[in-house]
Amino acid sequence: MAAGRRGRANSAFxxxxVGDRHVAGVKTALLFLKKFSRAEIFVIRSRSQSRIQHDQVMTVQLPDALDDRQATIFLKTAIAGYVRGLAKYFCYLDSDVIAVHDEVDSIFDKRSGAINFALDHVNIDQFSPWAVNCGCSGGSCRHLRDAIANTFDVGVxxxxxxxxxxxxxxxDENSEEFLAAWHKMTLAVFDDPYWKTRDQGTLAATVWKLGYQEQRPLDSEFNLVVDRMWGIPQQRRDRATISDFQCRRDYSLTGEDxxxxxxxxxxxxxxVGQKGWKNWDDVHALIRRSRWQRRPEN
Ligand SMILES: [Zn+2]
Structure with a gap:
């Protein structure tokens, strides 16, 4: 509970x-974060009674009309309203984001401006076929940018x-205009079959609508995107095995080189949890090291 470092006492992850499967999935992220962080950690959940070994879990109701995937994105983009007043500075984490460093709380020192995100590993045209049902089979296209223009009248x-x-x-409280715009745009495309049910295309639309596209991002060390499926065509992903997975070797969990x-x-x-794949095995090894006093839950 106690966040001891100065300036971070009012900080929370x-x-x-949403849903039993997703709730089960957060347990690994929680285990690692509790090892490395001294900040508060809140888990907001819905549509699950599944037990989570954590002291700050809040259960909320979401609109029945939404399926679980939509409800997850609804909750994420409306998160500020659910945690308002519980801390001063917040860091939202997807449940597949794993803390791997005992300076993870230094992320709160990076808070500035309206809101702070890190960059993705792709540009908008590369992401396009994953965001809209344009029929392109990979590579780049401008159909997401066209959809943002057509749906929201925003030029990228x-x-x-x-x-x-x-x-x-x-x-924090200065992020509410941004988050409200993202939430509204995201809900607007739920019923549009051309848009896939994701939050990232509407995030881009929000950034450009509000004019933040040149804002300095968080350093990638705070959201290092590691994609085991990188370079594997969509139609082959269901059958991909460990030997097919992309393995990144351009970072280190132990600070060498x-x-x-x-x-x-x-x-x-x-x-997450993909044993036998170096990028996960290296992370898993962190939890086994003896220098931590607290034992893993579960
Ligand atoms: Zn396309």
């Missing part, structure tokens, strides 16, 4: 999870613009 000037990744963001030392790793596309 927040997870938002460059296909090279790096997306902001929605898995980690710092917010002047490599980047990430604080938070974002294992997109299902990398």
């Amino acid at each position: 927040v997870f938002a999870v 000037a460059s296909g090279d613009w790096r997306l902001w990744n929605g898995g980690v963001f710092l917010f 002047n490599l980047m030392a990430p604080r938070l790793i974002h294992f997109i596309n299902g990398g």
Whole structure:
């Protein structure tokens, strides 16, 4: 509970999870975060009675009309309203974001401006076929930018613009205009079959609508996107095995060789718990080291 370091006493991490499967999935992220952070940690959950071994879990009701995937995105983009008053500074985390460094709480020192995100590993045109049902089979296209223009009347000037990744963001009371716009745009496309049910395309639309596209992002050490499926075509992903997975070797969890030392790793596309894959095995090894006094839950 106690956040001992000066300036971080009013800081809290927040997870938002919907449905039994998603609630089960947050347990690993929680285990690691509790090892490395001294900040408060809140878990906001809905549609699950599944037990979570944590002292700050809040259960909320979400609109019945939404399916679980939509409800997850609804809760995430409305998160400020659910945690208002519980701390001064917040860091939202997707449940596949894993803390790997005992300076993870230094992220709160980076809070500035309206809101703070790190960059994704792709630009907007590369992400486009994953955001809208344009039928393109990969590579780049401008259909997401066209959809943002058609749906929201917002122009995204460059296909090279790096997306902001929605898995980690710092917010406080000054973030409410941004988050309200993101929430509203996200709900607006739930019933539009051309848009896939994701929050990242509407995040880009929000950034450009409000004029934040040149804002300095969080350093990638606070949201290092590690994608086991990188380079594997969509139609082959169901059958992909460990030998197919992308393995990144450009960072280090133990600080050697002047490599980047990430604080938070974002294992997109299902990398959490993938034993036998180096990028996960290295993380898993952290929990076994003896220098921590507290034992893992579960
Ligand atoms: Zn396309």
